[in-house]
Amino acid sequence: MTKSPYFPQPAVASNVAITTEAIDITTLFANAQHATAGGIVLFSGTVRNHHAGMAVAYLEYEAFEPLALKQMQLIVNEACSKWSLSHAHCTHRIGKLAIGDSAIVVITAHAHRSQAYEANQYIMDRVKAEVPIWKNEFFTDGSSAWGNNTPPINSK
Numbered sequence: 001m002t003k004s005p006y007f008p009q010p011a012v013a014s015n016v017a018i019t020t021e022a023i024d025i026t027t028l029f030a031n032a033q034h035a036t037a038g039g040i041v042l043f044s045g046t047v048r049n050h051h052a053g054m055a056v057a058y059l060e061y062e063a064f065e066p067l068a069l070k071q072m073q074l075i076v077n078e079a080c081s082k083w084s085l086s087h088a089h090c091t092h093r094i095g096k097l098a099i100g101d102s103a104i105v106v107i108t109a110h111a112h113r114s115q116a117y118e119a120n121q122y123i124m125d126r127v128k129a130e131v132p133i134w135k136n137e138f139f140t141d142g143s144s145a146w147g148n149n150t151p152p153i154n155s156k
């Protein structure tokens with residue numbers, strides 16, 4: 001049987017990374033372009049200047065990188081399979097991040113926007129809940145607190 005050139009082939013999800021450098025969102029988005037993609041969703045988790053009524057000065061992220069990369073790859077592979085994505089990518093930054101920096105970028109591409117959105121949220125929620133990456137928030141009053149990285153998971 002011959003498949004139509006318009007039939008999306010599942011993405012090969014080798015697009016996961018942990019970096020200490022600023023995340024190049026423009027290049028990542030350019031790499032997500034695919035002829036079968038009718039919708040590309042880019043989510044950037046950005047460092048904000050407040051949390052729980054306190055002023056945030058900066059964040060520091062730590063990771064157990066070998067396990068974190070393995071778990072991120074598993075999550076992205078599962079999303080690619082579940083939604084037949086034409087592209088999927090997840091990069092998390094570690095180290096010291098300033099207000100406005102991107103801490104995580106998730107990109108998903110699919111023939112239809114609703115599936116690209118669903119897959120993107122699925123990857124983001126699972127990465128925050130399951131991947132061994134820890135956030136320490138430093139506040140302007142000199143205090144700090146380890147963040148809670150466990151939101152409810154959208155199990156769609």
